[in-house]
Amino acid sequence: MNSVDINNELKELLSGANINVQLSVPELVEKATSRGEATLTVDGALRAETGKYTGRSPKDKYMVEEETSKDKIDWGKVNKPISTEVFDNLYVKVINYLKEKDELFVFKGFAGADKDSQLSIQVINEYAWHNLFCHQLFIRPTAEELASHAAQFTIVSAPSFKADPAVDGTASETFIITSMEKKIILIGGTEYAGEMKKSIFGIMNYLLPEQGIFPMHCSANVGEEGDVALFFGLSGTGKTTLSADADRKLIGDDEHGWSDNGVFNIEGGCYAKTINLSAEKEPEIYNAIKFGAVLENVAVHPETRVCDYDDGSLTENTRVAYPINYIDNIVTPSVAGHPKTIVFLTADAFGVLPPISKLTKEQAMYHFLSGFTSKLAGTERGVTEPEPVFSTCFGSPFLPLPATVYAEMLGKKIDEHGSQVFLVNTGWTGGEYGVGSRMKLSYTRTMVRAAIDGKLNDVETIQDGVFGLNIPVAVEGVPTEVLTPREAWADKAAYDKKANELAELFKNNFKKFEDVSEEIVKKGGPLV
Incomplete structure (x- = not known):
């Protein structure tokens, strides 16, 4: 089956009598409740359950191995290859399956608030509540934009269609397959709505670098003077909490691009x-x-x-x-200028990283590639003590290209715009998890605000002896002994041991970046 047949199948599906295009929010809520997909809460929100899949299924995510893209993609555990044959056969099965449904729901919209690089998307949903999710998460078109809308990428989502691994060539009943050539994302076997959101982010992570635009898994806000701040961080580091600031307007909470025009939100929700x-x-x-x-x-x-x-x-x-x-305090549209301040958030359960430190460009690239935080005991079954987590570029599950592509773009942007980069530890101080205490949120807010206000740009710093990080000697409103991790530990020998242990983990993790310049390794990483 060739791509022309694939397109004809899609056109035939979209011309069916069961298609509902661009329903309003009240219409979708009515459909979802009347069809038994979801219920309303006392606050008026639509509430649904996603069954056995309550999160993403990374082991069931694939990219089709195609001539036009196969040499660009960073194949491995994140980007697993699947053949064109497997995709085409599943695609036809899913399309035929959806044709038999009483109703289907189509959303047309965009990804990317910057008009120069905006991606037109459409989503075909089996469930009304999934369509409402997409309506709220992606950028909604005006009536004029809708009239001329032509989708560049299409999500076909059939949660109740389950693959047969023995026949269909998948690892399980679930599949999330992206074809860059056919411009289709095929999803089946999972009701978790986040798969649709993150699939489009993956597409943007592939397309934007080709246009010289740096895609970022971060939140962003802007002050009254137009000063933009970015917040990178994995789950539990405080990204949402710290980017929500009454004195600053939110650009977006999760996905952004950084172009020659400045920063823009990829999403509309x-x-x-x-x-x-x-x-x-x-x-x-x-x-x-x-x-x-x-x-x-x-x-x-x-x-x-x-x-x-x-x-x-x-x-x-x-x-x-x-x-x-x-949210009241937002920028409309979701675009702003170039970032003055970039904050990397980490929750270090080892208690050895400084609560705030200034990064050189090389250190910024090193820590961006590392994407370190800690998974804490109790967050997952079987986790009994803190476990280090390294998620490349603070978003490794969504990066189709080699990580160094994104790190080099970061370095270039820092050079071009003089952005100040800070590493902020929202984790433990005075000892590791179980011995020390969690960094006070009030201290972290004070330090982050000082960084964003430019108060730490030219302050005196001392160099951390293990990680080489530049620690401000003083931050107004924060006790001096908190700023230097070793001083906060009663047992200095225990600190030295734990700090060297984490430094070694950093170095071992970084070995996978074989094509990174020696300068970044030498100037960016731990000294030991």
């Missing part, structure tokens, strides 16, 4: 964790949970329909999706 959510801790997210918001796997009282955000019985990965305009 937010996808926030809700476990242990409260109005006191995260009022912006809490108040965004209203009519039109989509809740995933959140526990709800069967009679009162009141949400229990502390209940993780279905999963710890409970989520809410909502359009960015559900």
Whole structure:
């Protein structure tokens, strides 16, 4: 089967009598509830369960091995190859399966708020609630844009279609397959809506570098003077908390591009964790949970329909999706200038990284490639003590190109715009996890605010003896003994041992970057 046949199959599907195109939020809510897909909470949000898959399925994610893209892709555990034959056969099966459904739902929109590099997308959904999710997460077109909309990429999502691995060539019943050549993302066997969001991010991570645009897995905000700050960090490091600032406007919470024009949000909505959510801790997210918001796997009282955000019985990965305009303090459209400040967030459970340190360009590239944080005991079954996690570029599951492509773009941007880069440890101080204490959020906020305000750009620093990081001698509002990790430990020998242990882990992890310049390794990494 060739690509012409593939396109004809798609046209035939979209011309069916069962197709609902660009339904409004109320229409999609009505469809989802009447079809038994989801229920309404007391706050008016739509609440759905995703069944056995409550998170992404990285082992079931593939890219089609195609002549036009195969030499560019960084093949491995993240980007697993699958043949054109397997894709084509599954595609036809899924299309035929969807043709038999009573109703299908189509969303047309965009990824990327920068008009110069915007990607036109369409999503074909088996479920109405999935279509609402896409409506809220991606960029919604105006009536004029919709009239001339021509999709450059299409998601075909059939959650209730399950593959037969023995016949279909997949690892399990679930599959998330991207064909760069046919410009299709095929999803089946999983109801977790986040697969659609992250698949489009993966596409942007492939396409944007070709246009000289740096794609980033980060949150971003901007001050009254137009000063942009970026926040990179893995789960649990405080990215959402620290980027939400009453004195600064949110550009976006998760995915951005950095072009010659400045920074832009890739999405039109937010996808926030809700476990242990409260109005006191995260009022912006809490108040965004209203009519039109989509809740995933959140526990709800069967009679009162009141949400229990502390209940993780279905999963710890409970989520809410909502359009960015559900938050008051935002930039519209979601574009701003070039970043003055870049913050890398890490939750170091070893308690040896400084609470804040200034990075040289080489150190920034080194720590960007490393993407270090700690997985803490209790977060996953079987994790009994802190485990180091290295997620390349703070987003390794979504990078189709070699990591050095993105790191080199970061280095170039730092050179071009003089951005100041800081490594901020929101983890432990005074000892490792179980001995020391978690860094006070008030101290972290003070340090981050000082960095963003430019107060740490020209301050006196001392060099950390193990990691080579430049630590400010003083930060107003933060005790001096907190700033230097070794001084915060009562047992200096224990600190030295633990610091050297982490440094060795950094160095061992970095061995996989064979094509990185020696300068980055020497000037960016640990001294020991």
